[in-house]
Amino acid sequence: MHPLLATRRHFFRRSATGIGLAALGSLLDAEQAPVHPRLPGLPHHAPKAKNVILLFQHGAPSQLDLFDWKPALAARRGENLPDSIRMGQRLTGMTAFQESFPTAPTIFRFAQHGQSRAWLSELVPHMAAQADDLCFVKSLHTEAINHDPAVTFIQTGFQLAGRPSFGAWVAYGLGSENQNLPAYVVMVSQGSGNTQALADRAFGSGFLPTKFAGVKFRGGADPVLYLSDPEGYSREARRRYLDDLARLNQIQLDDYQDPEIATRISQYEMAFRMQASVPELSDLSQEPESTFALYGPDSRKPGSYAANCILARRLVERGVRFVQLFHRGWDQHSNLPKEIRTQCRETDQPSAALVADLKQRGLLKDTIVIWMGEFGRTVYSQGTLTETNYGRDHHPRCFTAWMAGGGFKGGLTHGQTDDFSYNITADPVDLHDLHATILHALGVDHTRLTFKFQGRHYRLTDVKGQVVQPLFS
C-alpha cells in the first residue's frame, strides 16, 4: 500500500473519535482536488500541450556561435561594422564609447544536421543530433539591452518589476495536476562563465497571490526550503504531530466555523505529502544507468544543470505544470570562445537528452521544451579581436531560441537575420508573440487570461502578442 494511503487510514481511524465530519470533508476534497484548480472557462481551446519546461540560459548565449550561421562574415573579419547595419542603434554603456566595432566571425565550425539540414555549431553536437525535433526561431527580439530588465521582460512580459512570471500565469490559469507538488517549480544551476544576478521576481507571482509563485527546488539536503523535519524528529512523530494539530484545529473550526481553518488543516496535510513526494522526486538513485549515460557525466552531481534536466522530466511525469531551469554564466563580454565551450559542455548534452528522453517516454507531445536566453550578442567584438579570442556585448535586435514538443514543428527554422546577425530580415517574433504562442499551445487565449489589478485587466502579453501559427505542425 502507498504510504500516503496508510497515513490516510490512520488519520480516518483517529478521526472517528476526534475529528468532526466537516474537516474530514475538507481533507478529502483537498486530497482529491489538485493544489489549485484551473480557472473556469479554461482551456479556451483544445490544447496541444499540458506542460512547459523552460530551459533558461541566463546571461544571454551568443546566437552567432551556436545557431545563426553567417558564412559571409569570415571575409569581413576585423572590419568595422558598417553603419548601414548598425543604423545608429543604441548600445550598452560598455561599448557605446568603444572606438571601433570590429566584426568578429565565429571561430566555431558549423554543419548541417538531420533531415531538416539545420545549421548548428560544433559547440552543440547533441542538439545537432536532435535537430529534427527542434523548432528554431532565429528572429526573436527584445526591447531591453541589460540583463535585469531583459530577464524580467522574458519572465514577466514587462521590463519593470511587479508583474507575475510566465509560470505563475500558467499556474494561475491552468492549475496543477498534482496534489503533492507545486504547479510551478524552479531550479537554478551555476555555470562556469561570467555570471549575472538572478532576482526572485523572475519566478515570482507579482500581483497574483503568492501561491502561484515558482517554488525553488535546490540541490542538497533541503530540496525545498524548510522541507526536512528537524534532526531527531521522525516521520512517525511528524505524523502524530500533524494529527494532534488537526484535532486541535478542528476544535477551533467547530467553534469558529471559519473555512480558513479547514484550509489550514489541508495545507498542513499537503506539506506532509510534499515531505515525502519531493525527496522521492529528487532521489535519482533509482534512475537506471542509461539515464545518466543519456544526460551525461554531470547528471550525477546534484544541483547541476544535467541533474536538473532529469528532475525536469521527473516533475513533468508527475504532472507539474511549469518547470523552469536557470543556468547561469552566459554573459561572455570577453573570452567568449573559452567560456562558451564550458557553458556548452554543461548544457548541450542534457538539453538534448531531455528532449530525447521525453520523446522516448511519449511525454514530448504533451510537453513544450523551450531553450532560450534573454537576448543575443553582438557581431562585433567587445574588446580586442584576436585570432582566438573575442567578446560580444548585449544584442537585443535578434537572437535564437528553440522549442521542442507540444505541437511545435520539429526541424523548422523560422525567421531570418541579415548577414551580420544584426537585424531581422524576415518574420520577426517578439517576446509577447512567443508568450502568446506558448499559451496558445497550452489551450489558452492570451488575451483572455487576465487578472484585474489597480483597475486594469492585466495579462502576460500586456497589450500585444500574436500567435505565430507557422511554428505549429
Added chain:
Amino acid sequence: MRRFALALALARAAGWGAAEVEFNRDVRPVLSDKCFSCHGVDAKAKNIALRLDVEAMAKADLGGGRRAIVPGAPEASEMIRRINSESKAKKMPPVFTGHGLTDAERATLTEWIRQGAKWQKHWSLIPAVRPAVPAAKGGNAIDAFVRARLDKENLKPAAEASRDRLIRRVTLDLTGLPPTPGELREFLEDRSPHAYDKLVDRLLDRPQYGERMAMRWLDHARYADSNGYQYDGERVMWRWRDYVIDSFNRNKRFDQFVMEQVAGDLMPGATLEQKVATGFQRNHRANTELGIVAEEYQVEYVIDRVETNSAVFLGLTFGCARCHNHKYDPLTQKEMYQFYAYFNNVPEQGRAMKYGNSPPMIADPPQHQREAMKQIEREIEQTRQGLRADPRRVSVWRQSLAGDGLRYWHPGFDLKRKLSFEDPEQTRANAGIVQFVPGRIGRAVQLDGTAYLDAGFATANFDIEDRFTVAFWARSEKTPDGALFSRANDKPRGRGFGLEARQGHLHVHFTSDYDDDAIRMTSDDAVLAAGRWHHVALRYTGSRMAEGVRVYVDGMPVAMKVELDNLYRPLNNGGKEFPEPLRIGAGGGPNRRFAGQIDEMLIWARTLAEEDLALLARGELLRDQDLDSRPVREAWLESAAPAAQQALWKKYVELEQKREALERSYPTVMIMAENPRRRETHILIRGEYNRPGEKVEPGLPSFLPPLPAGASNDRLGLAQWMVARDNPLTARVNINRFWQMLFGTGLVKTTEDFGSQGEYPSHPELLDWLAVEFMESGWDLKHMVRLMVTSATYRQDSRTTPELTQRDPENRLLAHGPRLRLPAEAIRDQALAVAGLMEKRVGGPSVKPYQPAGLWEEQSMQNMDYQQDHGEGLYRRSLYTYWKRTIAPPMMVNFDASTRESCVVRESRTNTPLQALNLMNDVTFLEAGRQMGRRMLQEGGATDEARIQYGMQLLLARQARPRELAVLKESLSYHRDYFASNPARARQYLNKGESPLDLRGKPVEQAAYMALASLMMNLDEALTKD
C-alpha cells in the same frame, strides 16, 4: 416590465437591496470596466467619437438623431440597442475585447436609463462632507453606520468577544505582539467599565505601536536595504525607518507626516528630521548595472515616485498614463507628466552607486552618536584652552631655526612618509637610468622616461575609505607627460590609484574596475608647464566620490572634469596588498613613464587643509613662515612647546581624529533636494525616455482641485495640496488603509485604486465620516485608531456561521469581528516574544537573522553572501530584518510580504503548504519552541496541566478547553515516550538555534515540551488574530 423585474432581481442578487439604480454604485463600474478603455478619456486618440465618461458627450446627438443614452427611454438609446445586438459587427463591447457584459450588467444599464440616466460625479472626487450619524443605540459613530447597513440586510451584529480574545486581538493589532500573561491578568482583573479603553491607551503609548504602524508603511514606501535591479548592493536607509517609527509613536499630525515625506526638504527652515523624511521619495529601486543608459533609469525613478505618491496618498494609478491617456480615469498623458515634473528636479544620477547611498544624501547620527560627538567636542574645547601658544616662546624657537637651512616647513602630524631623495637608499630604482640631481629642495630624483623609483610596499596602502594627501614637486623639460606616482597594477586601466600628467593636464584615477567601478577626472586646463618646478598635491577624503578628490597645483585647487564617478569596491585586491609598490614616475603601464624630476614627496594619512597646501607650495624655510600662521604654531606645539603642552597637542590631534572617525561613521539617508535650475520635463512619447515630446510645467490634473491659494507650484505646494481640506482623496485613502489594517479589507476594497475602476465603498457614509473626523481632529491618527478599535464593530466576536460565510465571505458587512491571519512580521515576532528571546530595542540598523544557507550566493553576483548575525541580531523584531530586494527573506515571502520592489498598499493573505513547512522546520521557530517549552517547564508550575495552560496563556492568551487540554496532554506524553525511547534524539532535537541550552536538566522533558510548544505555534489560532 420583464426586463425591469430581471434588473431588480439581479440587483438584489448582487447584494444591493434597493431597486433604485445609483450611478456611482451600480453604473459607473460597468461603464468603466467594459466601455471606458475605448469610450473614455483616450477615445480621441483612437478616433472614437462617443465618450461615455462625460455626461454631456454620452447624451449628445451622434448625428442623425442617434443618441447613446436617451434618459428615460432605453429603447431609443443606441447604447442599449448595441449591447443587445445580435450582429457581431454591431455588438458592444466588441467580441475581440473579451469584455462581454453579463445579463445583470445589461439589466443595470437598461434600468438606469429607464429611471432617467441620472449622472453623478465620481464619488471619490467629491470632497467628503460629514454625514449625519444614523440613530443607534450604544456604540460609537462607526457602529451606527455599520448597524444601519446590517439592519438593511436584516442581519444582527455579533456579541462582544470575550475579554481574553479582545486583549489578544487589540494587542496584536496595535503592537504586533501578543499580550503577556501579566498584561492578560491585569486586564481580566480590571472590572472597571473603562478597562478596555485604558488598555487601548496603554497600547497606543507603547513604543511597539510605532513599530507596528511602520510595518505597513514600509511596504507602501517600498523600503529596502538594497538597491534592487541586477547588482542589488546595500544601501543605508534605516534612519528613515527610525523616522517613521518615531513619527507614529509621537503621534505626529498625519498631515505633517505626509508633507514631510513629500517635501520636508522644502519646508521653511527645514530640520534634519524633515529632510530625512523625504527618504520616502528615494526608497525606490536604483539601477547600478554597467552599461545601462542612465537617462532611461532616471526616468524610471521619477515614474516610480509618481506611482508611489499617487497610490499612497491619492489612491490613484497615475502611472497608467505614462504611455497614453488614462484608460479609465480622466487623466491625460500630459497631466501625468505635469505631475511627474514635481518629482523630476532631483540632482540624482540614473546610474546609482553600487554599494551605499547615492546623492543627494545627508548624515543623520542617531542619539548615541550625537551624545558621543558632544562629549568629544567638549573634550576638544577643553584641550584647546591649554594649547595657546606663548608668542615669546615661539619667537625664541623660530630664532633657533635660523641655522638650519634645510628645515623646510611641512605639517607634521599623520605624516606617514617623507621622500626627500637626499639619500638614494630610501628607494630602489628599477631598470633604467635614475639619477639624483640638485632639485627644488636639496636633491631630486631624475627619471628618464623608462625607469621609475620603487618606494616599497609599506607606503600609501590607502583604500577607498581612507583619507590621504600626497604632495611633491615636479619638473620636466618638455610639457609634463607620464605617470607621476601610482599605487596600481602596471598596465593601462589597472586597478589602484594614481596621478598622471597628460600633456600638461593632470589626470587622477581611483580604479577598482576601469569601466564600472572607478573615479576618473582630468584637469580642464594644462596646468603644468615645461621647464619649471610645480608643486603638485592630491588629497582625498575617503568619500568614495569625485567630490572628495582634489588636485592642487602650486597651492591652488585645479578645476577637474569628472569622467566617471562610480567607485564601490576596494582597490587593493579585496583588502590584500596592492600588487605593486608605491612607484614614483610610473603607473598605467610601461608606456606611461615620466621623464623629469620629482622632489620632496610627502604622504599623510589625512586630508590636509587648503591653507596647509597653499603654504607648502610656497616651499619656504620654516623660519621664513609667518609667525602667527596656524601651521607654524602647530609645528611649534608639536616639536618645541613645553612637554605638557606637547602632550596636550598630541591628545588634541587624537581627539580630532576621533571626531573625524565618528563623523564618518554616521549613517546617511538618501533625501530629496532640488536642482538650482529646474530640469525640463517633456511628455515622453509612448513613455519612452528617448522620445521627448511637448515640454510641460509642473501642474495638477484638471479633475482634481487646484493648488491651495498662495502655495508655490513645486513639491512643497503639492504637499500642501495633498493635505488641504478640499482634497477629496488623501484623508479617505489613508483612513481606508488603516481600516484595512484592522479589519482585513478596506471600506473601499481596492485600497490602491479610488478611480473609476476602483470598488465602490461598502459603507460610503462611514468612510466620509471617518475622513472628515480624521481631518477635523487635526489628523490625529491615534484618535482615529482608538475610535476604530474601541468600536463595538471591532469588538465583536469573530465566530461566524456557514450561512454568513456564504452570504458575505469577506465579512464586508461586518456582522462579526475580524478573524485574520497575522502578517508575516507578527508571526515571527510573536514566536520570539513568547519564547522570551525578543530584543525589544526600538530603531537602529537592519539585522540578519537565521536564513537557510546559500540563498544569496545561488542568485547574486560576485558571491554576495549572507552573513548571519549572532546574538541580539537574531532576535530583533522583523521590521528590522535586512531586506534584500531581489532575494527577500524567505519566511517573509512565504507569508505574503510584499517584495519591496515597488509600492504595495493592498494586504494579501494566502494559506499554503510552504507556510506549514516554514513554521514546523525553520530554526527560528524551532528555537522559539525550545525556549517557549523551557518557559512552560520553568515558569508554568508543577504539573503538566499547569504548564500547558501557561503555554496557552503565553501564546493564545486563554485557557485550554477540556478537549484541547486532553489532546495537548496526549501529545505531550507521546513526545515524552518518543524521546525517552531514544534520548540521543532529544539532544539532537533540542540543538536548534544559538540561544543558550542547558542539557544538564532533563533533555527528554525539555524536548517533549519543545515539540509541544512547536505544535502550539503551528495552530491556526496562533497564526490568527481572532
